[in-house]
Amino acid sequence: MINTTEYEQLIARYLNGELSKEDEAELIRWVSEKPENKTLFLEVKDTWDASSKNGAREMEQLLQFYRKQASHKQNSRFPGWVSGIAAAAVLVVGLVIGSLFQNNYFGEQSQVESFSVPMGSRSQLTLADGTVVNLNSDSHLKLCKNFSVQNRQVTLTGEGYFEVTADKKHPFTVKTDKFDVQVTGTKFNVSSYPNDKKINATLTEGQIQLFTKHNKTFKLKPGEKISFNQQTMEPVLEQADMESEVAWVNGKFIFNEIPFSDLIRRLERWYDVKLIYKGSEFDSMVYSGKFLNQETIWQVLDALVLTSPIDYRKNNFREFELLYKPK
Amino acid sequence: MSSFDDIFKKYHTPLFLYARKFVDDEDVILDLVQDVFALFWEKKKFRFEEEHVKAYLFNSVRNACLNFLKHEKVVRKHQENRSSVLQEMDIQYYGSGEKSLIEKENLEKIYQAIDSLSDIHKEIIELSRFEGLKNKEIAERLNIPIRTVETRLFRALSSLREKLSKNTFHIFLNICHLPAG
Numbered sequence: 001m002i003n004t005t006e007y008e009q010l011i012a013r014y015l016n017g018e019l020s021k022e023d024e025a026e027l028i029r030w031v032s033e034k035p036e037n038k039t040l041f042l043e044v045k046d047t048w049d050a051s052s053k054n055g056a057r058e059m060e061q062l063l064q065f066y067r068k069q070a071s072h073k074q075n076s077r078f079p080g081w082v083s084g085i086a087a088a089a090v091l092v093v094g095l096v097i098g099s100l101f102q103n104n105y106f107g108e109q110s111q112v113e114s115f116s117v118p119m120g121s122r123s124q125l126t127l128a129d130g131t132v133v134n135l136n137s138d139s140h141l142k143l144c145k146n147f148s149v150q151n152r153q154v155t156l157t158g159e160g161y162f163e164v165t166a167d168k169k170h171p172f173t174v175k176t177d178k179f180d181v182q183v184t185g186t187k188f189n190v191s192s193y194p195n196d197k198k199i200n201a202t203l204t205e206g207q208i209q210l211f212t213k214h215n216k217t218f219k220l221k222p223g224e225k226i227s228f229n230q231q232t233m234e235p236v237l238e239q240a241d242m243e244s245e246v247a248w249v250n251g252k253f254i255f256n257e258i259p260f261s262d263l264i265r266r267l268e269r270w271y272d273v274k275l276i277y278k279g280s281e282f283d284s285m286v287y288s289g290k291f292l293n294q295e296t297i298w299q300v301l302d303a304l305v306l307t308s309p310i311d312y313r314k315n316n317f318r319e320f321e322l323l324y325k326p327k
Numbered sequence: 328m329s330s331f332d333d334i335f336k337k338y339h340t341p342l343f344l345y346a347r348k349f350v351d352d353e354d355v356i357l358d359l360v361q362d363v364f365a366l367f368w369e370k371k372k373f374r375f376e377e378e379h380v381k382a383y384l385f386n387s388v389r390n391a392c393l394n395f396l397k398h399e400k401v402v403r404k405h406q407e408n409r410s411s412v413l414q415e416m417d418i419q420y421y422g423s424g425e426k427s428l429i430e431k432e433n434l435e436k437i438y439q440a441i442d443s444l445s446d447i448h449k450e451i452i453e454l455s456r457f458e459g460l461k462n463k464e465i466a467e468r469l470n471i472p473i474r475t476v477e478t479r480l481f482r483a484l485s486s487l488r489e490k491l492s493k494n495t496f497h498i499f500l501n502i503c504h505l506p507a508g
Contacts, residue, residue, distance in 0.1 A: 005478060012477035014413070016455050017462035028412050042420050044481065047488040049348050050428035050437055051456045296362070298398065317354045 002030060011041060015048045115141045117158070120272025122248065127154075130165035131172060134249045137269035138193070159191040161249045178233060179212045188220075189246050193269075197262060200227040202245045244290075253291040260285040264322075271297040276315070277322040331368055334380060339364075341429045342388045348417055348427070349392035359391040385430045389421060432491060440490045448483035455480060 002010075010027045013019050019027070031041050117123045117135045124134045125141075129149045135141055139158025144151065152172040164172045166185025174181045176192035178199060186206025192199040201210055202225040210218040210226060214233060218226055225240030247254035253270055255263060260282045264275050285308060291300060301312045301320060311325040339360065346356040363384065396418075421427060428437065441452050454460045454468065462480065466473040 008481035009474055009477035012462065012480040016480060017473070017477065031413070031416070038416065042416065043488055044484045045417070046348075046427050046429075047484045047491070048456075049344060050432070050491075051441060051452055051484075051487060052344055052347070053438075053457045302398075314352070314354060317357050 002026065007037075011044055015045065113143045113145070113147070118272070119269050122251070127152075129167070129172075132163040134161040136160065136191075136248050137272070156190055156192060158193055159189070159248070161187070161189045161246055163187045178228065178230070179210055182209045182211070183207070193265070195265060197230060197259065198227045199230055200225055202226075202240045202242070204242060204246065247290075253295075254289070256288050257286050258288075259283075260287065263287045267297070267300065271300075272318065273297050274316075274319040275322060276319065277324075279324050281309075281324040282322075334367075334384075335364060337433075338381070338384050340434060342384055345385060345427060345429045346388050346392050348421070349389070349414070350395060355395060356392075359395060360388060363387045363391055381430065385426075393418065393422075428488075428491060437491065440487055443490060444483060444486060447479065448486055451476070451479050451483050452487065 007027070007030050010019075010023055010030065013023060014027055027041075031038050115123070115125055115133075115135065117137060117139050119138045122134065122136055124132065126132050127143070128147060129152055131152070133141060133154075136159035139156070139160060141160060142155040144153035144155075147153065149167070150170050152167075152170055153175065154173070155175045157177070160174070162172075162174065162183075164183050164185050164187070168184050171182050171184050173183075174190055176190060176199070177194065178192065179201070181188065181190060181201055183206065186208055187204040188206075188208050189202040189204070191201075201208065201220065203220040203222050205222055207222075208220050210220065212218075212228070212233060212235075216235070218235065218237070220226060220237075223239055223242060225238055225245065227236045227238075228234065241256050244254040244256045248270075253266075255266065258266075264277065267273070268275055287308075289303070291303075295303075297320075301322075304310050304322075305312065309324060309326045311323045312320050313323070315321050342360050342363070343353075343356055346359060347353075350356050350359070366387070367384065441449060444452065450469075451465065454465045455462070460468065462473055462476045465480075466476045469476070
């Protein structure tokens with residue numbers, strides 16, 4: 001049996017001091033002795049927990065972050081929307097979103113011309129000619145001045161899946177840093193992130209023409225994918241695995257034999273996290289995988305740990321470090 | 328009906344403090360709370376009544392914490408830095424529907440109650456909770472024995488608890504005294 005002062009001190013030590021093993025045993029014994037003791041302990045601890053001022057840090061910054069996340073998550077949730085409602089209505093939504101992010105990311109004075117999707121989000125919009133564009137995480141789409149049914153030119157950084165309204169007389173052009181894609185009415189995917197090793201275009205339906213900045217022209221048939229090494233611009237034409245190429249449009253994360261560095265970059269964009277790794281052991285690793293159910297970043301990292309010689313630890317808010325660890 | 332921003336501003340800190348009951352790592356807590364808010368946004372729960380929103384958020388955060396703790400145990404086999412018996416007790420207590428002060432009161436009220444404590448109780452709460460000093464550091468700062476700090480901290484917390492439960496009672500009385508009809 002211990003006296004009042006003793007258990008009071010034990011609880012205070014537990015909350016805010018150095019509790020020895022003996023102290024802890026003593027406290028547990030006292031708490032388990034009577035229900036009243038347990039209640040008193042829990043109530044005092046509850047008061048302790050409630051009186052902290054610590055949680056208010058970085059409130060504004062956090063709110064900004066959530067806003068970004070939330071508005072885009074919400075926006076990406078409407079796959080069935082577009083078909084159901086007149087394109088005009090969707091266009092309005094597109095315009096509103098466009099202007100929102102124009103203010104945040106570009107700050108331009110002109111009329112709505114740019115759309116931006118932050119990391120961790122995906123977005124869909126309909127252009128004035130009826131073309132539907134899905135934008136993947138961390139992507140920007142800029143419309144040419146006076147974009148209209150007659151004048152269809154856009155500039156893309158990042159990844160977009162285009163369903164272009166057919167119009168033989170007025171070709172639709174997607175410009176990227178390294179190549180332009182010209183079509184008259186097709187479905188295709190373009191991925192051109194500045195930091196990726198490879199950039200590519202994949203055709204689902206119809207026909208596209210691709211012009212590189214080195215004046216080379218390529219024609220793609222449905223199901224084909226052309227990739228370029230970003231540095232050398234060396235082309236590789238292949239039959240694409242369509243499922244994995246455009247899975248992101250439906251909120252799935254599928255990848256097929258991609259280098260570790262590209263996987264990491266895709267995960268960073270998809271989840272809006274920072275993934276750090278050092279060492280050359282990772283360079284030779286190649287990954288294929290499917291995440292279909294909006295797994296959390298924790299689950300994805302756990303899957304990496306289970307399947308490859310990797311371990312991870314959390315360093316900071318939304319920042320993880322990957323470690324090479326042979327099994 | 329409140330906007331997402333209002334709800335976020337109102338509940339982010341309380342939820343953070345609530346999660347701290349169960350999980351130690353503050354970065355993890357920020358992530359967990361964020362996921363709860365993201366889902367909350369997607370489901371448009373903020374269109375519901377305030378009381379439901381509140382209960383939903385606190386329950387979601389608690390569940391997220393419990394899932395995280397399970398995950399920790401499986402993947403990391405981590406060494407406990409808190410007594411698991413005492414931690415389990417907390418988890419059971421709030422899992423059984425018991426509401427914490429953080430959920431019952433708003434933060435403003437809690438700070439006001441701290442402000443109304445006697446000077447020496449107020450001082451020890453401020454040193455430990457606002458400035459984050461450990462008992463030993465407080466003893467050095469105030470030049471008193473560490474055991475005195477412990478006793479004083481316990482009494483300050485009890486007194487704060489009493490004030491807060493009185494306050495709640497007060498509101499209750501006020502409601503009762505509203506003119507009928």
